Amino acid sequence: MSDMAAQSSRTSRLRRGKLLALSGGVALVISLSIAISVGAVPVPTGTVWGILANKLMPGTLEQTWSQGREAIVWDIRFPRALLAILVGAGLAIVGAALQAVTRNPLADPHLLGISSGGAFGAIFALLHSGLFLGLLTVPILAFCGSLLATLIVLGVSRLADASSADRLVLAGVAVSFIIMAGANALIFLGEPHASHTVVFWMLGGLGLAQWNHLIYPLIVLILCGLWLLSRSRQLNAMTVGDETAATLGIPVARFRLTVFVVGALITGVMVAFSGIIGFVGLMVPHVVRMLVGGDYLRVLPGSALVGAIFLLWADIAARTVMRPEDMPIGIVTGLVGGVFFVWLLGRRKA
């Protein structure tokens, strides 16, 4: 290939990347506005953006909608949709990063034992401790549970000398089972009639979104996301192999642990506000790699974008399929994710 040909193929790939990023952004905005307008009370998209404009810059538009509509859109649906974006993006980049450092295409936040740690904390708050910290009790305890689970995974991996990728995954799975058993024991010991809130929480849901809580997942997502992005070269190298990565000057064991802890931080915060939502972290990076290839400089932002869009639509489905009931979103993501994997298996075979 001549230099010019290489040059032109590079520009064309660059253009393709920009085009994908642009269409992704547009898709996100459209999905967001649909997610807000769809529901038990349908609201026209024009009204949705009108309310947004008036909230950001009061007085821009004449109010043609009722106070009730405004309350539904602004107080309930906007934070819910934004939470969907944050959680989807967060879980997807955690999945992508963990897949690289474990070299396991099936890695996702569940593997860390984090989700089960979060479940344990939330169940404890819901059924046993009482809401001693007010409404934030459940998220705070869920977050503590997640962090605790991560520390236990790290401890076990030290104890079992599990510095390799496989053994770290096994440590995560083992701890996850143990904590899940504990969580189930808490449910069994708890009051039967309170259990349905627990079920809702275990299956995930975005219904508890509130404006003043969104700041926590937002900050964590931005900081941790930027950190991961700055390490995209190292993540690329980790997919080749531990020893090769080491010969490229990467402190492999330490780097893997750091990515685990950062992943735990993101997942912990997301789980705290949305419950356990499976399959996003597992599935989204695969789709993104098909679109943009394997370079983590593109996989991470792509995963964030696709994860956000995916969870918005999963939530739309969850709210509309059994209207006016909210179906737990985990059912939707599990169903879609499972079918997706069956499809992926069939495709690989061909």
Add this chain to the structure above:
Amino acid sequence: MSSAALSVQGLSWSPGRGRATLLHETSFDLAAGRVLGIVGPNGAGKTTLLRLLYRFHRPTSGQVLVDGEDIWQLPARRVAQTVAAVLQEQPSDFALTVGEIVSLGRTPHRTNFGGTNGAHDRDIVERALAQLDLHGLAHRHLGTLSGGERQRVMVARALAQEPRLLILDEPTNHLDIRHQLEILELIRTLPLTIVTSLHDLNLASGVCDDILPLKNGQTIGFGPPDQVLTEQAVTGAFQVEARRERLEPSSTDHLTFHLQT
């Protein structure tokens, strides 16, 4: 490209306190630009020795000096700018292209978030791709390549690192004859100091300036092939009966092996 001198002093390794020593004390000096072949039966400690040289294992005793500097006194990234390795690890399929894998070789030379020397890095990657005849494959996914092509990708990746000491672990494994000879030819012509483990003793004597045979973690010699790979030495190390025979019409020496009776 230039080459680095390698000096190994009293080097030994065991996986942990109270565990068996996998490599017993060994010392040797390899002058810059020479090719060292490490041979020995399975489990003799070849990979262990190589891992010590590319700074994966920390020595239980002794030192590895590259151009006089102890590699464990330097940051990993500094060492990676001098020492590259082609290993037997097979990358799992994460949809990286050949070009992306090769450009990983620039990792130790760059800071996070790219750095400033993009054009320079691209030139080096292009050169490494050309050197291994991989240009046509640059946009292919690694998973779609044959074993020989993958091995070439991993060598190109190591060359993009611009090392002065190159370490190869069984570079001819799983390759057909033609690709074996191509890799060996490359080893012979690269102006680098090279340490490689090889299974085939005849190939090793053809390509290496020095040979270091290992047996049960013990170094049992160091020197030019014809001095080290004697019939007795090979017979002792590999527990086979080795005979040095002369090939006609090329009149080259060739070792043949027979099970001991």
